[in-house]
Amino acid sequence: xxxxxxxxRILEAALDRFGTAGIDSTSLDDIARGVGVAKxxxxxxxxxxxxxxxxxxxxxxxxLVVEVGAAVRGAPHGFARVEAAVTAVFRPAVRRPAxxxxxxxxxxxxxxxxxxxxxxxxxLVDLAVAYLEGxxxxxxxxxxxxxxxxxxxxxxxxxxxxxxVALRAxxxxxxxxxxxxxxxxxxxxxxxxxxx
Amino acid sequence: xxxxxxxxRILEAALDRFGTAGIDSTSLDDIARGVGVAKxxxxxxxxxxxxxxxxxxxxxxxxLVVEVGAAVRGAPHGFARVEAAVTAVFRPAVRRPAxxxxxxxxxxxxxxxxxxxxxxxxxLVDLAVAYLEGxxxxxxxxxxxxxxxxxxxxxxxxxxxxxxVALRAxxxxxxxxxxxxxxxxxxxxxxxxxxx
DNA sequence: AGGTTTCTCTACCAATTGGTAGAGGATGCC
DNA sequence: GGCATCCTCTACCAATTGGTAGAGAAACCT
Numbered sequence: 264x265x266x267x268x269x270x271x272r273i274l275e276a277a278l279d280r281f282g283t284a285g286i287d288s289t290s291l292d293d294i295a296r297g298v299g300v301a302k303x304x305x306x307x308x309x310x311x312x313x314x315x316x317x318x319x320x321x322x323x324x325x326x327l328v329v330e331v332g333a334a335v336r337g338a339p340h341g342f343a344r345v346e347a348a349v350t351a352v353f354r355p356a357v358r359r360p361a362x363x364x365x366x367x368x369x370x371x372x373x374x375x376x377x378x379x380x381x382x383x384x385x386x387l388v389d390l391a392v393a394y395l396e397g398x399x400x401x402x403x404x405x406x407x408x409x410x411x412x413x414x415x416x417x418x419x420x421x422x423x424x425x426x427x428v429a430l431r432a433x434x435x436x437x438x439x440x441x442x443x444x445x446x447x448x449x450x451x452x453x454x455x456x457x458x459x
Numbered sequence: 460x461x462x463x464x465x466x467x468r469i470l471e472a473a474l475d476r477f478g479t480a481g482i483d484s485t486s487l488d489d490i491a492r493g494v495g496v497a498k499x500x501x502x503x504x505x506x507x508x509x510x511x512x513x514x515x516x517x518x519x520x521x522x523l524v525v526e527v528g529a530a531v532r533g534a535p536h537g538f539a540r541v542e543a544a545v546t547a548v549f550r551p552a553v554r555r556p557a558x559x560x561x562x563x564x565x566x567x568x569x570x571x572x573x574x575x576x577x578x579x580x581x582x583l584v585d586l587a588v589a590y591l592e593g594x595x596x597x598x599x600x601x602x603x604x605x606x607x608x609x610x611x612x613x614x615x616x617x618x619x620x621x622x623x624v625a626l627r628a629x630x631x632x633x634x635x636x637x638x639x640x641x642x643x644x645x646x647x648x649x650x651x652x653x654x655x
Numbered sequence: 656a657g658g659t660t661t662c663t664c665t666a667c668c669a670a671t672t673g674g675t676a677g678a679g680g681a682t683g684c685c
Numbered sequence: 686g687g688c689a690t691c692c693t694c695t696a697c698c699a700a701t702t703g704g705t706a707g708a709g710a711a712a713c714c715t
Contacts, residue, residue: 269662285567287484290702302703304663312703369624371481381628388628405651410629411644417625418618419611428565429613432577432584433606448607455601456652465692486672498673500693508673 270308272298277319282361286316286368317376323365324383330355332387335394341403342454344394349420349453353446356424363425388413395457405459416453423449466504468494473515478557482512482564513572519561520579526551528583531590537599538650540590545616545649549642552620559621584609591653601655612649619645 267275276297280289291312295302309315334351338344356363369377392413398404423430423445427437435441463471472493476485487508491498505511530547534540552559565573588609594600619626619641623633631637 285481285483287481288567291704292701301664303665303705306704307662310704367622370622371484377624378627381624384628392629405647407647408640408644410631411641412648414625414629414631415615415619415645415648418622419615422614422618423611426563426566426614428573428577429610431574432580433588433610435607435610444604445607448604449611451603452608452611452652455654456648458651487674488671497694499675499695502674503692506674 269298269300269304273300273305273308273315274319274322277315278323278365279359279361281316281319281368282359282364286371291315316372317379320365320369320376320380321383323362324380327352327355327362327366328384328387332390335390341398342457345416345453345457346450348391349450350446352420353424357442360425363421366421367425402459404457412457415456419453420449465494465496465500469496469501469504469511470515470518473511474519474561475555475557477512477515477564478555478560482567487511512568513575516561516565516572516576517579519558520576523548523551523558523562524580524583528586531586537594538653541612541649541653542646544587545646546642548616549620553638556621559617562617563621598655600653608653611652615649616645 273294277289277294280293280297284293291302291305294315295305298305305315309318331348331351334347335344338347352363369380372380392409395404395409395412399406399409430445435445469490473485473490476489476493480489487498487501490511491501494501501511505514527544527547530543531540534543548559565576568576588605591600591605591608595602595605626641631641
């Protein structure tokens with residue numbers, strides 16, 4: 264019950280539950296119980312469930328943009344940048360599975376809300392697309408529609424990170440060693456998919 | 460109302476809603492209203508919501524196994540088989556977006572239920588993995604962990620088919636022509652990712 | 656001290672949830 | 686006709702949903 268202010272703890276608990284169980288399936292009581300506080304305390308900080316959802320989404324979007332953006336900008340040119348981006352997405356995904364799960368919830372939201380969140384990530388998307396196009400021009404990457412390529416890479420990485428059932432279906436079991444292998448194979452997959 | 464028996468119509472309406480809005484977010488009243496029948500009629504045919512869920516899932520799994528299986532078996536060897544599989548997944552996905560959406564819901568289900576569904580698709584998975592390994596041995600495909608490769612390809616295809624927001628985020632707009640292009644680029648992506 | 660703001664609470668509400676009980680209306684079989 | 690089976694219905698239920706109203710404690714400002 265300590266340290267972080269109530270509002271912060273609500274946001275974190277909401278993120279976890281929204282991202283794993285889904286937004287609709289998560290009740291305010293659920294979250295309140297998780298925080299150890301009465302439901303009305305939630306409704307004091309966020310006047311309605313929707314406002315809580317918006318706050319959580321914005322925070323996740325901003326966090327991802329900052330983390331991935333920093334990782335990408337800090338990496339040298341070439342495939343190392345893709346590698347840095349994938350790692351930057353993977354690390355938080357392993358630490359908090361709910362994070363990417365929440366990104367997927369966007370598809371269930373009203374278009375306006377989804378667009379509002381997406382627009383916050385747009386700079387990062389544009390940066391990535393520009394990078395891909397630059398590499399194509401330099402002949403280091405297979406020539407293709409850079410925007411679609413971006414969507415495919417996103418889909419592959421986020422899918423792998425958020426679909427444990429699919430991984431189990433092919434006999435993959437979680438674990439530190441196998442997780443490392445998963446990341447290595449995933450990078451090899453992307454490298455092959457992108458290489459000229 | 461119409462030709463098909465009530466039970467059938469319930470299953471179809473349930474599939475659509477479960478797949479798009481999610482299982483938890485879909486009430487029996489929703490489905491009943493969609494079918495044009497009283498909620499208790501649903502509960503006559505399926506004694507509880509869970510049994511309805513199970514019935515819908517099994518039907519989807521079986522349908523996918525049959526359709527994809529037929530497409531794959533009918534295609535010549537080589538990358539054409541992958542192409543056939545992707546097309547077989549894409550066609551129903553376009554016709555009924557709920558179908559693949561429901562597959563994704565598996566991650567929210569109890570492990571037992573998810574495993575039950577997955578086990579129905581296992582033969583298809585094994586077939587695909589065996590194919591990939593055969594092609595690797597023949598030197599036509601990049602050598603890699605065939606099972607993970609399978610998961611990646613699945614993740615990419617299903618992700619693209621079920622995440623309209625991600626596609627819109629990169630500026631893609633739905634339409635017949637752009638859909639054709641999407642499929643072509645997706646196949647090129649997979650071909651590059653798999654090729655030796 | 657007195658008032659204001661900040662924060663959390665108990666008590667309550669209408670609507671919706673999955674589900675039960677049981678009443679009919681068909682339809683076919685004898 | 687009588688009877689049973691199949692099918693759909695109205696009426697109801699307890700639990701849970703998001704949300705309102707307002708009380709009370711604590712801290713800050715003057």
